[in-house]
Amino acid sequence: MTANGNKPKFAMYWAASCGGCEIAVLNIHEKILDVDANFDVVFWPVAMDAKYKDVEAMEDGSILLTLFNGGIRNEENEHLAKLLRRKTKILVAFGSCACEGCIPGLANLCPVGEIVQTAFNTISTDNPHGIYPRTSYDVPEGELHIPKLAPILRPLDQVVDVDYYMPGCPPESHQIAAVVDLVIKVVRGEAELPPKGCVIGVGDSTVCDECPRARNVKSITEFKRIQDVAPVDPTLCLLEQGIPCNGPATRSGCNARCPNVGAQCIGCYGPAEGVLDYGARLISAFASVIDAKEPEEIERILDGIPDPVGQVYRFNLAGSLLKANMDAWRVKAG
Amino acid sequence: MTDQFEPTIIGFTCNWCSYRAADMAGTARMKYSPNVRLIRLMCSGRLDPTFVFKAFAGGADAVLITGCHPGDCHYVEQNYKALRRYLLLKRVLAQMGIEPQRIKLLWASAAEGAIFAAEINKYVEEVRALGPLHWGKSGNGSKPIVPDEAKESRTEVPA
């Protein structure tokens, strides 16, 4: 990548996330050349070598655009979030993890100690000496540090001020390309930025808006896992077939990718515009269309959703109103 | 005021039944605990689970949802929708580590002022026994709301 001091600076960072967002950026194909042509990439650990101290040395606000993906799970994540916030004009919470916690956010259902236990001391873990990570360790060369874990995972905007949100797990490449185009136009003075706080690279409705499946008035007598429905009607609304599809509550913009290929929407694009709590929307919607009046019958139907939090908050738990399980909240510093 | 724990409970009422039951309890000067603050909705069917999460996140120790008796809904059958949401909501709250007793659904007709008052007293005692929830402070969902320990300190992983 060429360095050019006159071009606006671009950064991308990967906090608590899987790395899929980075792949999605690369997946915009030749558009990536436009990024290179129009920006001076100053910090992008997955693509190029750079040191934190180089970033720290930059002038505040000198980076025009940072795509920050991943949630804030440890002190390193938090440090980078604050650092990049300081150095960046336009900070984008990029991808579901940064926007609302995503799958790593589901760890907020457990106290952090339990997570570590599970990772290092279950029968599937090969750890015969019972070695656990330590935040500091003395070696002959000196003291080594690894970042401390926070009690819960927080989306980016619970730690720093965020300018724009770009949801998706990962964001669809065509949406990334469109956003890149937009920013380039803004840089050239050909377009204006949307109001701060906007969700960008998305549609203005929910997934059903882009879903080609036929739909009717809903009346659900049974919820089933998709693998238990045989055969799945390829043309009918999945929810009407008893499959808890999160499409009705999930922001459009992905072209209904999952329902189009026969899988239910699991909600990676997050809530629709103005929605305060994504899971609440689904709880209310699913429950409303249950066709039963007796509590026992309603409970029987609800048994078809064995993990309600996993169903309605798969991507959104850390960004929800409650954010984490009570036990995770109550963790004291250890 | 003694040192005993005074829970704060947010109560959602239906304009046509339980709100009138509350009015009736008042008119009849029936006494009950001052721990419940009521919000008037047109119908228990208006109850959005967001309101419940908001109340807990904002510091309520419990949430009381009230509506017309099954079959008596002013809007024909919207209270059944409230019932279904309540049952699913309860399951979600349980997974979030909130004791199931911290949310309660009560059917109360406009004529049942006495029952309404008695149920509130009973419920306040139940919640008092559970102790405070302390979910955190009120916020609008987009700003960081993290308990002090989460914000200021890091958990050191067990060695």
Place this chain on the structure above:
Amino acid sequence: MTERIGVYVCHCGTNIAGVVDVAEVSRWAGEHLAGQGVVVSRDYKFMCSSLGQELIQKDIKELGLTRVVVAACSPHLHEKTFRNACASADLNPYLCELVSIREQDSWVHTDKSAATDKAKAIISGGVARVAHHEALEPLRVPIHPATLIVGGGIAGIQAALEIADAGYRVYLVEREPSIGGHMAQFDKTFPTLDCSACILTPKMVDAGNHPNITLLTWSEVVKVDGYVGNFAVTINKKARYVNEELCTGCGICWEKCPWKVTDEVFEAGLGKRKVIYVPFPQAVPKYPVIDAENCAYFLKGTCKACEKFCPTDAIDFTQKDEQITVEVGNIILATGYDLFDVRRIPQYGYGRLPNVYTSLEFERLSNAAGPTGGNIVLRDGKTVPKTVGIVHCVGSRDQNYNPYCSVICCMQSLKFAHLVHERTGAEVYNFYIDMRTPFKDYEEFYQRLLAEGTHFVRGKVAEITDFARTPEEEGRMIIQVEDTLIGKQRRIPVDMVILSAGLEPRQDAKEVGKLFGLACGTAGWFIERHPKLDPVATMTEGIFIAGCAQGPKDIPASVAQGAGAAARVLGKIQQKEISLEPVRASINEQQCSGCRICNGLCPFNAILFHEDRMVSEVNPALCQGCGTCVAACPAGAISGTGFSNEQILSQIEGLLLVNVNGKTTEAVPA
């Protein structure tokens, strides 16, 4: 914060001020809620007095208030008062919020400090909420002057005549071939013993001939669209197979029809009728119907006797059901009742013991126009009973069946006792739980029966059996009962038993209710708007109920309700338009994904789905404002005026601002 909010704390004499420290509350609100936009906070002895209202109005004008919070009594009491006060100071009335610190606070709490803290919390909630209020206008809708009346019994007929006489169009829909209802089946009416037909027939004829009444018999409502003032009702006119234009009602067809079937409806199964028939001679309209299920022509393709003999060629076997749509502004449901099915109490022997009769059967048996010509005889058609037992409360006041009192059974049973006594001289036993004769001249009728020598046994009949224990009981029916007045079990042999069956909601009341957007109570009767003060209106604007559809009642009460419902309808027609509270849902079309979650949730069919644009839309005139769809919309695309998410969420924040111990927590984020 751009809103300028005024807070007004009412003392309500000592009603509030006796428990809540109103001065402190007012001071606190002015100080601590200034950040939320409170620019003035006052307390006053009676906010609802004209001086109190003037205080608010003066502040609106002088301080430029944009929002008002009144902390006083329940909004159900004075919301209108304070809204009007604001309106007359040129502030939109919906920008005022009345919060209750009386019914919900001072009247129900004794701890003064806790009550004062709670008042602060309630006001804080109101202030947070009012900032999100919107200026609204009441919805005005025109009223179509025509009225639909469903059910042509006495209540429906009365209502139809009242409205038609006032000069407005009425569509009177009746499911059976003739209007008249249950009353047409009766012989005598209590307590005066007038002949039922003699007093009913003139009204039926009036209704049939009235230029403003369109009679739609042998018809049923299948669909109701629209809303108060503007209903479009689809009615299915079942095929009569008789051309009403040509038929003169001469009666030759039913005379010549060679086929007879048991008449389960009008004759309660006791008598027979022809296959082409009018249910009774005085039927209105006079046109017969062909019972296609039993007609030889429809079954075998032959006969056509009626067609051959009809002098005006009015028989038309090709007739089909026809659907018509009428536009009306109001609807009265006078759909009546069903008789309790006495077979549900097997120990009373109905169906097994031939001489056990239902009350309706007895009405036909004693009716001069009935199958026996009014002779009270046993099922063999000739034996006159010597002893008759009349059982009250069959299926009523019974936890196993219907817990309610059916109202008419005591008086009906007394009437039966009198008729039996008068016509047969038989000995009559009435078995009752309590004798209920509450209305005009009813008790006198009871006294008359006592004087006639009728035996009254106070006790619930346990069993009616033909299993004889003594020679005297042989060949008779024995009524086993505990006579609670003498504290003894008795076995009373009788020849005939009449079961005074209770009244039940129509079998299809629930479906009918759904069609019209009405709810049924636990017993199944349609629910009135207020059990005492608004008994003929319902929670659905523009839909009224009258007669037994609302609950068991006798003829005078049914007539009164029919007339009452008519008066309510006429009042609406005279107003020409009505104002509706603007609490309504609306859908942001852009955000709506057309998922159709909300479509089935509205009991008032206010949500339509546009297949072409794949979006849903709320019809504000049909919407009743419950907010269920608002809460259910997964896309957050539905909002509700008056009770918006912002209003409620802010109120929650406001209420939680002061915890019960009175400590002010952090300020509500602006």
